[in-house]
Amino acid sequence: MKLKSLLMGATMLACMGPAALAETITIATVNNGDMIRMQGLTDDFTAKTGIDVEWVTLEENVLRQRVTTDISTKGGQFDIMTIGMYETPIWAKNDWLVALNDLPDSYDVNDILPAMRGGLSVDGTLYAAPFYGESSMIMYRTDLMEKAGLTMPDAPTWDFVADAARKMTDKGNEIYGVCLRGKAGWGENMAFLTAMSNSFGARWFDMDWNAQFDSDAWKKTLTFYLDLMNDAGPPGAANNGFNENLALFQQGKCGMWIDATVAASFVTNPKDSTVADKVGFALAPDAGLGKRGNWLWAWALAIPAGTQKEESAKKFIEWATSKDYLALVASKEGWANVPPGSRTSLYENPEYQKVPFAKMTLESINSADPTNPTVDPVPYIGVQFVAIPEFAGIATQVGQEFSAALAGQQTAEQALEKAQALTNEEMEAAGYK
């Protein structure tokens, strides 16, 4: 008995000892460049606050699997989770996240871009702080565009893009006019295709939650995409996601690439990109219906409810998403490598305005409207996603059908038919109808 209490005392001391000296918080994050940079700068945070940080850096799909399981079982493994604009409102509604409504004045919460703040809030309360935000835009090769005898307007149409892509394509020399996402997944090809379909006047659901894949607008979207990719896309496009296309573009194999605005800093970075000085930017295309095919996304830091280290976690979020952090990165790595798309003040900074893609990124972000994403009215929020819990599962299955169509295993009609059936089936089972 004595021994036991002694042991217990020792254990408690061992547990409390370090906690009294320095608390350690555990942060789950995705292995994107900006986060890895943040990880490298952790010492600055520890020096300022005395709080230690353990990083769990995982590939995006694995990260999602881990944090979702953890939060839905209240596993309590993380003090901060890196989540997106899709998860935030759903989790917040379940009371799974700590509200970030008591941030100090110095943090200047009003400085956060309104689009980002809106997407990460529920009923006006912020639940996750944007680490970086993005929309999508066209990145194109100025030299190839010139060679094709064309000039890229700031706000092109899909017809122009398709025409330019076909003219730039030179398969013999492994130049492909356009690289687009084809890899199945709600955050991969479906992010692109859903945003694209918005500009073609399509939508996921009508006001009564009926799937709309049988509409002409979706048929037009998918056939346009498939025809374009078959004529001017790279081989193996059905397995290309963001990373694969980035690699192709950096190698100089793509004429145009429509994807996340954060990619701009990678393709213009001469260290990794062979075409760093030949990249131009333009808004995502439209089809004359008043909506552009660009999305809106933010990687944000959120605190799961129930963590014992809420105060320390808040301190970290204040540090990582502050203006000072942006200045810190700029002083170490240059303005082009600052995490973009989160703060208004960044875009007002004359130093940052010199970055070639700053203006187009801001314009793209501002032109996306999650509350009013489509031409026809919809019952949901979200540009390239539908902010309901069932969406990820459904969209990944739909994405697999579309990806199979791109791989030539089925026609656009067959893919849409299956998508329509499975979406309606899932929605019915989920109790929407």
Add this chain to the structure above:
Amino acid sequence: MARAVSTRKKTFYTIAAWAVGLIIFFPILWIFLTSFKTEAEAISDPPSFLFFDWTTENYGVVQERSNYVRFLWNSVILSLGSTVIGLIVAVPAAWAMAFVPGKRTKDVLMWMLSTKMLPAVGVLYPIVLIARYFGIYDSYLLLITVLMLINLPIIVWMLYTYFKEIPVDILEAARMDGATLRDEIIHVLTPMAIPGIASTLLLNVILAWNEAFWTLNLTTVNAAPLTAFIASYSSPEGLFYAKLSAASTMAIAPILILGWFSQKQLVRGLTFGAVK
């Protein structure tokens, strides 16, 4: 015994075997080579084989970003721990099955194997909830237990088939001499069983080392092994072949080296009763 073989035949077989061996080994060699290239070199067209500027910068980047030693240490603890505890549980069971077979021995053995067919993802939530209930998430205790349990059937099976080949007469002779059960195990059985136990140990260390579902889903920091280390290098933004190769080399090198040095021991007991 010695069949006379012409040198010509031997040359032919040697060339064929080496060719096949190199083809099979090539992907691993390629990972190793790529890990010393720059990212640009890694995707150069045409691919460079040996003549490129060898650089260790990828290892530097990986080392700077993650605490490789901790992941490695956890891998060692988990794979060894689960295997040793598995052996402690399995040796008596396999011994009993092999030497005192009952009517249902075979059924029990088969049933044990069938537990390995539970789809891991199907029981993920139950296990996570149990782990949370006992507060042992991300601990050696949990991971060693889970890894031990998923490999236990294989351990029992391997030992059983090996023990069965040990002639019973020897045991009976020992029993005649008045040896107790303990003596039997310690002095008679163990020396004969060592090769089988050694190869069982090796095989299961390998299996536990490479297990990537539970080790990824039940760990965060404290018990995270090399499989979690790899998950932070798979498909990040930008070019990553060289860094992925460096991380992969670091993840597989320890077990590969162990495997190579112990392959004789591994092979000796790896029969699963396939040899009569």
Add this chain to the structure above:
Amino acid sequence: MATQHSRSAARFMISPAVILLLGWMLVPLIMTLYFSFLDYRPLRGIFDCCVGLENYSRFMGSSSFWDSVTTTLSMVGGILAITLVLGVLLSLLLDQPIWGQGIVRILVIAPFFVMPTVSALVWKNMFMNPVNGLLAYLWKFMGLQPIDWLSEMPLFSIIVIVSWQWLPFATLILLTAIQSLDSEQIEAAEMDGAGSLSRFVYIIMPHLARAITVVILIQTIFLLSIFAEIFVTTGGAFGTRTLTYLIYQRIIESQNIGLGSAGGIFAVILANILAIFLMRIVGKNLDA
């Protein structure tokens, strides 16, 4: 022969393993069974008892279910076929007198030590990628159009990747079996003028029957739960969605634990049917 005493001792020695495995099997299984009768969707905050057999009928009723069963069977079958055929040939080759046998054997067993995630990542990105992959260069070098492996022949590609990992295992077991073959028997057959083909068919193959059944049994157990290779390469697209992967999608991606658990129960049943089937064959072979 065995005394009452040793019997009870034996029972005592077996029991830890049996109890542990029983616990490991029953506790999660009962929980899964329980979940499968619930409407359990954590993202909606729903945890409702009880929906009867609804989850089962939905899981069975969707067209993806039967597709996934066929995919699972063809994937496992394909991998078994490749590893067995190549494994027999390779072990015959390695049994021949060669210079540097030890090194060749090391080269051949190396893939077995590679983590499935690593091997899938490397095959996908560095070999099968149609633009930057090594196979694409090889094809271009030969003047052919590079193949887009993972979307043109996705199932075959995954079978190749997994076979590469498991070929060493099959080869090793088969090789040990071949080496145990009485060489006098072969010599006698040679004397009798039996050609190498008939030697193979009448002497070597029957001798290998046990080893082959063992390889089938052990590999099937592991192959039924293939996950990392699919997760990393196709993510279940292009008809590579196995039953395990389908359950993963239901539970993790759709966060419908009830539905996924029903799928899990099906997978257990399927695995046990296969197991009984296999055990019959193996059991018979091992008794002999």
